[in-house]
Amino acid sequence: xxxxxxxxxxxxxxxYMFAADYGSAGCGLGSMLFKNNNEAGPQILASTxxxxxxxxxxxITFGTSNCNNKGLIQASMQRESYxxxxxxxxxxxxxxxxxxxxxxxxxxxxxxNNVPAxxxxxKNNYSKIFSANxxxxxxxxxxxxxL
Amino acid sequence: MRFGVNAFKTLAxxxxxxxxxxxxSSIQQSYQVELLEKAENLKLWEDGYWLKLLYYEKSxxxxxxxxxxxxxxFFLSKYGKYSPRSEMINxxxxxxxxxxxxxxxxxxxxxxYRWLRExxxxxxxIVPLRKCLEYEGWKAVLNPQKISMVFAxxxxxxxxTLYGHTFLILRNPNNSNSLLLDYTVNxxxxxxxxxxxxxxxxxxxxxxxxxxxxxxxxxxxQEYQNMENRDIWExxxxxxEDEIDRxxxxxxxxxKASFPYYFFSKNCSWQLLPxxxxxxxxxxxxSRFLFWNIPSDTLKAIVEEFxxxxxxxYRPSAYSKLKSKIYELNSEEQDYSLGIAKNSEKLKLxxxxxxxxxxxxxxxxxDYISFxxxxxxxxxxxxxxxxxxxxxxxxxVDAKGYVFNPEIKTPTPPTGSRNSFLIGAGxxxxxxxxxxxxxxxxxxxxxxxxxxxxxDNSELVMGDIRxxxxxxxxxxxxxxxTAVNVLSLNPVDKWFKKSSWGIRFGYYEYERNRxxxxxxxxxxxxxxxxxxxxxxxxxKALFFAMAELNLDYGSVLNENFRYGIGPVLGxxxxxxxxxxxxxxxxxxxxxxxxxxxxxLNASLCSSQNSSLVFSYSKKxxxxxxxxxxxxxxxx
Numbered sequence: 001x002x003x004x005x006x007x008x009x010x011x012x013x014x015x016y017m018f019a020a021d022y023g024s025a026g027c028g029l030g031s032m033l034f035k036n037n038n039e040a041g042p043q044i045l046a047s048t049x050x051x052x053x054x055x056x057x058x059x060i061t062f063g064t065s066n067c068n069n070k071g072l073i074q075a076s077m078q079r080e081s082y083x084x085x086x087x088x089x090x091x092x093x094x095x096x097x098x099x100x101x102x103x104x105x106x107x108x109x110x111x112x113n114n115v116p117a118x119x120x121x122x123k124n125n126y127s128k129i130f131s132a133n134x135x136x137x138x139x140x141x142x143x144x145x146x147l
Numbered sequence: 148m149r150f151g152v153n154a155f156k157t158l159a160x161x162x163x164x165x166x167x168x169x170x171x172s173s174i175q176q177s178y179q180v181e182l183l184e185k186a187e188n189l190k191l192w193e194d195g196y197w198l199k200l201l202y203y204e205k206s207x208x209x210x211x212x213x214x215x216x217x218x219x220x221f222f223l224s225k226y227g228k229y230s231p232r233s234e235m236i237n238x239x240x241x242x243x244x245x246x247x248x249x250x251x252x253x254x255x256x257x258x259x260y261r262w263l264r265e266x267x268x269x270x271x272x273i274v275p276l277r278k279c280l281e282y283e284g285w286k287a288v289l290n291p292q293k294i295s296m297v298f299a300x301x302x303x304x305x306x307x308t309l310y311g312h313t314f315l316i317l318r319n320p321n322n323s324n325s326l327l328l329d330y331t332v333n334x335x336x337x338x339x340x341x342x343x344x345x346x347x348x349x350x351x352x353x354x355x356x357x358x359x360x361x362x363x364x365x366x367x368x369q370e371y372q373n374m375e376n377r378d379i380w381e382x383x384x385x386x387x388e389d390e391i392d393r394x395x396x397x398x399x400x401x402x403k404a405s406f407p408y409y410f411f412s413k414n415c416s417w418q419l420l421p422x423x424x425x426x427x428x429x430x431x432x433x434s435r436f437l438f439w440n441i442p443s444d445t446l447k448a449i450v451e452e453f454x455x456x457x458x459x460x461y462r463p464s465a466y467s468k469l470k471s472k473i474y475e476l477n478s479e480e481q482d483y484s485l486g487i488a489k490n491s492e493k494l495k496l497x498x499x500x501x502x503x504x505x506x507x508x509x510x511x512x513x514d515y516i517s518f519x520x521x522x523x524x525x526x527x528x529x530x531x532x533x534x535x536x537x538x539x540x541x542x543x544v545d546a547k548g549y550v551f552n553p554e555i556k557t558p559t560p561p562t563g564s565r566n567s568f569l570i571g572a573g574x575x576x577x578x579x580x581x582x583x584x585x586x587x588x589x590x591x592x593x594x595x596x597x598x599x600x601x602x603d604n605s606e607l608v609m610g611d612i613r614x615x616x617x618x619x620x621x622x623x624x625x626x627x628x629t630a631v632n633v634l635s636l637n638p639v640d641k642w643f644k645k646s647s648w649g650i651r652f653g654y655y656e657y658e659r660n661r662x663x664x665x666x667x668x669x670x671x672x673x674x675x676x677x678x679x680x681x682x683x684x685x686x687k688a689l690f691f692a693m694a695e696l697n698l699d700y701g702s703v704l705n706e707n708f709r710y711g712i713g714p715v716l717g718x719x720x721x722x723x724x725x726x727x728x729x730x731x732x733x734x735x736x737x738x739x740x741x742x743x744x745x746x747l748n749a750s751l752c753s754s755q756n757s758s759l760v761f762s763y764s765k766k767x768x769x770x771x772x773x774x775x776x777x778x779x780x781x782x
Contacts, residue, residue, distance in 0.1 A: 070285040071361045071402060072330070082328070085366055088534070089373070092513055095542035096506075098550055100327065104365070107325035126542040133531050 079108050083142070084135035091130045091138075094122040109146045121145050171243055178273045182239045185267055192231040194266070199425055200259050200397070202406070203231050215413075217356060220403040223252055238263060242274045254279035255403070258396035258425070286395055289330050289361075291317035294386055294394065296419075296454065297331070298446045298561050299371040300378040301602055302464070310591070310607070311442040311561070312371070313416045316364055316381065327365040332398060334359050334418040336408035357408030357418060359401045368462075374521045376466035380560055382446070383460075384453040386426070394426040416442040423449055436782070441590055443561045443601070444782060456562040463555045469518055472511040473642060475553045480508050485641065488512040488519075491536040503549050509541040510551045515642065522645070564600025565756050566779040567591050575762075575773025582615045584626070584773060589782065593632070594719055594728040595760050596777075597752045604678075604689060604719075606634035606649070624665040629653035636691055636719075638680035647691055649674045657703045658742055658767030668701025674715060686722040691715075697734050704739065711736035724752040742767045756780070 073081050083090060086101050093099030097119050111118035122129065122142070129141040171179070191197065198204075201221070203212040206229075214221075214228050222228065223237040238259060241252030253260040254277050263269065295316040314333040322328045336355040371377045386394070406418060417440040420432040430452050436445065450456055463471070476484060483500075486493040487509065497505050513534050520530040571586035588611040592598045601607075611629040616622070634649035651672045660666055676693025693715045700708050715732040728748045735741040744766045751759040756779040763772045 070281065070288075072285065072288050073363060075288075081363070082365060085363075085369055086327075088517060088530075089369075091538055092517075095513075095538040096510060096551075097546055098552075104325040104327045107322070107328065112324055123542060127539060130538070131535070133535065 079105075079143075080135070080139050082108055083139050087135050087138065094119075094126055094130065097123055105142075109142070111146070118146065170245060174273060175243055178270070179240065179243055182242070182267055182269065183236060186235055186239060189266075191266055192235040196262060196425075196428055197235065197259075198231060199421060199428075200262065200400075201227070201231060201234060202404070202421065215406050216404045217407060218403060218405040221400070221405075223256075235263075239267075242269065248277040249279060249281045251277050253277045254282055256400050257282060258393055258400060261396065282396075282399055285399065289317050289395070290319045290321065291391060291395070292320045293318040293383055294391060295381045295383045295460075296446065296449055297367075298380045298382070298442065299367075299375075300380070300464075300561065301607075302376045302466075311377075311446075313419060313442045313446055314367065315419070318383075327363070327368060329364045330361050331364050331367050332359060332361055333367070334415050336415075353407035353409040353413070355408045356405040357413075357415075358405050359398065359418075371464075372462060373465045373517070376464040376518075376521070378464045378467055378558070379462040380562075381460040381462065382450050382454045382562070383458060384449075385455075386453065390426045394422070397422065397425050411439045412436075414440055414442075416440055416445040419445065419449065423453065427453070439589060439782070441567050441782075443564065444567055447562055447781070450562055456560075459560055459562070461555075461557045461560070465514065465518060465521070467555060469511070469514045471553045471555045472507075472514060472551070475551075476507060476511060480504065480511075481641070484508045484512045484515065487537055488515045488533060491533055494536060494540055497540075502544050502546065503551075505544050506541065506546060506549060507551050509537050509544075513537050513541070559599035561600050565597065566781045568780050568782040569596075569777050570780060571760075571775045571777040573760075573773050573775030575771065577615075577771045578769060580617055580619055582617045582773075584613060584615050584775060586611070586613045586775065586777070588612070594634070595726065595748050595750045595758075597724075597726065597750070597758060604636040604638070604680075606632055608632035611653075622665075624656075625654065625667065627653065627655055636678040636689060638678050638689060640679075647676050647678045647693060649693070649695075655699075656769075657701070658744075658769050660703075660769070666701070666703035668699045668704055670697060670699040672697050676715070686720065688721075689719045691717045693717075695732055695734065697736070706738060709736045709738040711739070711741070713741070726750040726752075740767075 089101040093102035103115055106115045106118040125145055129138050202215045206213045212231055224233040226233040244251045297314050299312045301311050314331050317330050319329050336357045372379055424430050432448050516534045519525050569588040573584045590609045591607045592601045593606040613626040615624045615626045630653045632651040636647045637645035654667050655670050656667045674693040674695040678691035680689045695715045696712045698710045711734040713734040717730040720727045730746045732744045746764045749761045753759050758777045760775045
């Protein structure tokens with residue numbers, strides 16, 4: 001009985017929020033909000049979890065923290081950022097051989113007009129790219145075969 | 148020369164500390180004075196657009212103005228917060244800024260300056276246009292040809308999301324086949340690490356700064372569609388080229404702005420309204436939302452003005468997609484899929500199956516594993532461990548062109564939902580005495596409403612007041628005031644095992660009142676349990692069983708206080724335009740006799756924005772029935 005009371009109580013006491021929505025840092029909009037990259041980093045990492053959504057955090061470490069001073073992803077980090085943010089979804093699409101995450105990645109590698117070729121590149125090199133479960137390795141391997 | 152003296156007072160510090168001014172040519176100096184005088188004669192700082200651009204509002208306590216912005220970088224004048232005039236003077240002086248164009252006020256605040264140039268007919272031969280390379284570079288990357296308004300639905304088991312969220316996507320034509328790469332513009336509070344009550348209070352009282360940020364759409368998709376299982380709706384807006392221009396210029400300016408973020412009123416959704424009023428000066432949106440702001444209402448208002456209600460793109464959440472895949476599997480395939488998701492050793496069992504079957508089973512399993520990870524059931528490592536062998540195997544299956552991507556039926560869009568504010572009137576009898584009833588409920592849905600376009604199987608109420616007038620006693624009573632009520636019924640099946648829960652807080656009438664007594668108490672009720680759902684043709688039935696805890700406080704109670712616990716059983720049946728919802732509970736109290744509560748409601752959908760509800764309830768000694776007509780209006 002005590003246990004039931006405790007678990008029911010929990011509902012009331014665990015601080016549910018009824019707010020609309022908040023959280024979600026990104027790059028600052030326009031220039032000058034973040035004066036340089038170093039300032040941008042911690043800010044972004046601070047609150048990407050959207051408040052109370054739970055224990056998940058965005059594993060973005062070398063992606064969005066590389067915002068340029070205009071609040072955009074640095075041109076040189078586009079692929080890295082994308083692969084890191086969508087790692088598991090890209091792996092799924094690569095294994096399936098199709099999907100939106102794959103199509104978008106193809107675009108970043110200049111294969112927008114030949115997505116099937118890009119899809120089979122990933123499929124044929126699947127274990128090299130994804131078995132380490134590391135975005136970094138995936139970036140290196142895809143760069144090797146697709147650039 | 149009224150202006151000269153006044154202006155000099157305001158400007159004195161600038162003259163003293165800005166040596167560059169003295170290097171202006173005499174033509175420029177006299178032109179500067181001319182512009183200042185012109186602005187003075189026109190009283191240009193009182194122009195509505197200037198006030199909008201700097202977020203000035205008439206001050207509540209004095210005749211002056213106050214800008215909502217709290218970031219000093221958004222002003223050029225030290226007195227900018229309170230003085231549109233001083234701000235304008237400094238902008239005019241800023242025309243003559245000597246130094247790098249990109250650092251000039253004009254490049255920092257392109258829209259304000261464009262407006263000033265037009266309204267003061269500034270001569271370009273004396274004040275040449277600046278070359279804002281940074282701004283132009285930024286614009287070239289974003290390159291929006293269209294802008295879409297996005298609504299992310301709430302998700303049932305995540306209370307912080309229930310009302311939904313709105314943001315904007317900048318559609319870059321270069322990404323026409325890679326929409327995830329577009330940028331978004333998002334307004335959000337920077338909350339830091341606060342949790343619990345402190346967090347809620349700070350949010351309610353506007354203690355968090357809200358900022359505009361950009362980020363790639365794929366990050367938003369990860370967050371909303373995948374992690375939080377929220378359906379996403381994109382509404383392309385019909386903006387003209389110069390409106391998009393104004394939008395970009397002003398967005399650039401907003402990079403320097405922060406506003407106090409109020410969860411209920413000036414929230415993520417509200418702050419988009421002034422932005423839209425700035426890009427289309429003829430529109431009037433803010434005045435529609437004076438006291439509170441529900442994101443789906445903002446969406447409706449903006450889409451009504453700038454888009455089309457029925458022109459949208461639906462992006463099903465990871466949960467909706469997973470459900471559609473499961474639905475496609477037969478029972479044997481489902482068992483295989485669940486089996487390999489829980490134990491990848493079982494992959495061997497798939498060997499004899501044909502390829503299409505294998506693909507369906509494995510594809511569903513990997514999505515299911517992601518889902519369990521994001522709902523906190525398994526860790527990242529556990530996810531990797533169970534998903535990776537399946538993906539390896541899936542990668543090796545020769546699909547021969549087979550794509551497993553079941554079609555998902557588009558649910559009612561948020562713009563197709565009924566209005567949010569309920570006004571109800573009705574009549575009934577309580578213990579034989581007849582009464583009339585008036586009900587007001589600003590937000591948003593309960594189990595008796597027809598909630599297409601809102602959340603299914605849930606209640607989300609903030610502020611629900613019922614007043615009763617008894618003819619025989621000639622008296623008005625407060626029957627009930629619900630401050631907050633959230634109920635989230637999550638049907639359980641072999642795939643999904645989320646519990647159902649509810650929390651409710653408010654003022655309620657005491658069940659054992661006699662005659663014309665109407666004493667009440669403040670009460671909190673929380674509950675947790677399970678629910679099941681069955682679908683038969685076009686109708687749906689949902690059953691739930693929960694344990695409920697009550698904590699009540701009020702002078703009508705013995706020692707002012709009682710608490711108790713007990714079971715609740717309930718059922719909801721939904722046949723297109725008729726709905727039944729019933730509940731029965733027994734709460735055993737410490738300090739009071741136990742109470743059996745029975746509640747039965749039948750609702751008729753009379754039109755999209757109205758319904759008729761018949762209710763019967765029996766609580767303790769009180770028997771009550773009523774008929775109510777509810778009208779849903781735009782707040």
